[in-house]
Amino acid sequence: MDPFQLQVLLIFLIVYALIVVRRVGRIKFEVWTAMLIGAMALLGTGAITLGDAFHAINMEVILFLFGMFLLTEVMAQVGLLQYVTVRLIRLAGNPSRLLLIVILFVGIASAFFVNDAVVLFTTPIVLAACSIAKVRKTPYLLGVALSSNIGSALTPIGNPQNVLIKMESGIGFLYFFERMAIPVIFGLFSEYFVLKALYRKDLTKFAGDLQEVRSELQNRHASYAVGVIASATLLSFIFSDLLGWSISLVAGLGATVALLISPDRRDALRRVDWGSLIFFASMFIVMDSVSRSGLLESLLLPFRSTLFSAGIASLISIFSISLIISQITSNVPFVALMIPLFKGGGASQAEWLALAAGSTLAGNLTLLGAASNIIVLEAAESRGETFSFVEFARAGIPTALITSGICIGFLSLF
Numbered sequence: 001m002d003p004f005q006l007q008v009l010l011i012f013l014i015v016y017a018l019i020v021v022r023r024v025g026r027i028k029f030e031v032w033t034a035m036l037i038g039a040m041a042l043l044g045t046g047a048i049t050l051g052d053a054f055h056a057i058n059m060e061v062i063l064f065l066f067g068m069f070l071l072t073e074v075m076a077q078v079g080l081l082q083y084v085t086v087r088l089i090r091l092a093g094n095p096s097r098l099l100l101i102v103i104l105f106v107g108i109a110s111a112f113f114v115n116d117a118v119v120l121f122t123t124p125i126v127l128a129a130c131s132i133a134k135v136r137k138t139p140y141l142l143g144v145a146l147s148s149n150i151g152s153a154l155t156p157i158g159n160p161q162n163v164l165i166k167m168e169s170g171i172g173f174l175y176f177f178e179r180m181a182i183p184v185i186f187g188l189f190s191e192y193f194v195l196k197a198l199y200r201k202d203l204t205k206f207a208g209d210l211q212e213v214r215s216e217l218q219n220r221h222a223s224y225a226v227g228v229i230a231s232a233t234l235l236s237f238i239f240s241d242l243l244g245w246s247i248s249l250v251a252g253l254g255a256t257v258a259l260l261i262s263p264d265r266r267d268a269l270r271r272v273d274w275g276s277l278i279f280f281a282s283m284f285i286v287m288d289s290v291s292r293s294g295l296l297e298s299l300l301l302p303f304r305s306t307l308f309s310a311g312i313a314s315l316i317s318i319f320s321i322s323l324i325i326s327q328i329t330s331n332v333p334f335v336a337l338m339i340p341l342f343k344g345g346g347a348s349q350a351e352w353l354a355l356a357a358g359s360t361l362a363g364n365l366t367l368l369g370a371a372s373n374i375i376v377l378e379a380a381e382s383r384g385e386t387f388s389f390v391e392f393a394r395a396g397i398p399t400a401l402i403t404s405g406i407c408i409g410f411l412s413l414f
Contacts, residue, residue, distance in 0.1 A: 067254060165356045365393075
């Protein structure tokens with residue numbers, strides 16, 4: 001290992017350690033803070049030049065995320081997001097059905113909005129509903145995290161890594177949707193049965209009244225207008241391939257129009273998840289440095305012979321790599337690392353889709369597998385609730401393995 005590789009590896013390990021421990025003494029390190037430190041360290045040591053770092057940042061992904069975060073913020077600001085969520089939760093007549101509704105709603109919403117944004121706003125609403133119903137919150141928090149990952153696998157706009165893969169591979173929206181619909185449906189119900197088995201004693205009956213949850217629209221006219229904009233944006237995503245539109249531009253335009261309707265534009269902009277945007281920009285710099293160092297080739301050496309061999313062997317290799325390495329790098333950085341290899345290896349659309357599905361479903365294996373998991377935990381802890389790494393793994397490991405198996409089996413049919 002040459003000095004350049006050693007330097008990059010050391011900085012990467014420090015970043016990963018900060019993400020795992022999240023606190024050194026009295027200093028707390030958010031995930032985006034740790035990644036920013038890594039990017040600055042690599043720039044400071046000369047491991048990557050300022051020009052190369054700038055070019056490493058995928059601005060299309062950043063613009064897409066910014067647009068979706070802003071659109072979701074305006075939906076929350078006018079009360080539309082909360083209204084839809086609470087109305088769905090009210091359909092529940094018992095804790096088990098409430099869990100299923102949470103899973104299905106978050107899963108479906110995550111397929112068409114960025115899952116990071118979906119969990120950011122549904123987590124506090126789900127916590128409020130659980131408080132009124134007087135039920136244990138852990139299974140519902142885990143339900144939000146796990147279903148956001150599974151549901152986001154349905155479309156190429158459900159999560160940042162899928163957006164990145166779509167932009168690099170050219171996979172169409174409908175192709176993606178058709179191949180992933182059945183695995184995602186089975187995956188969401190598999191998650192429900194796993195959580196129900198683990199928390200059956202906590203899913204017997206309500207001790208409170210869900211009817212107390214407020215569900216009135218704060219601003220009816222603004223909510224209708226934002227709803228139309230959000231619907232038009234989603235339809236534009238679906239037909240973007242036929243129309244030749246960039247999904248990042250569609251997201252940016254949709255968010256801009258929604259911002260004009262916002263009752264408080266400065267507040268909407270202020271509430272955008274800027275930390276996540278900093279995380280992704282920094283992540284591109286860190287992962288480009290890792291890619292340049294040649295470390296990725298060493299990690300992938302055991303899988304080289306079957307990675308692009310076509311057939312089920314290739315799918316198993318891609319899913320295996322995703323499950324393992326995503327726990328080290330998280331799924332978005334993992335995909336950023338894999339893209340140069342897939343482009344250089346002439347990967348087929350099926351293999352690109354396997355990378356998208358594998359990296360997304362791998363996010364459920366451990367707490368560190370996906371950024372959305374951390375967002376759920378942070379949102380819960382800011383409101384006095386939490387769950388441990390072990391609690392997440394008890395539900396996440398069987399869910400990730402079952403859903404990955406389902407997906408490999410279905411994709412191998414094509």
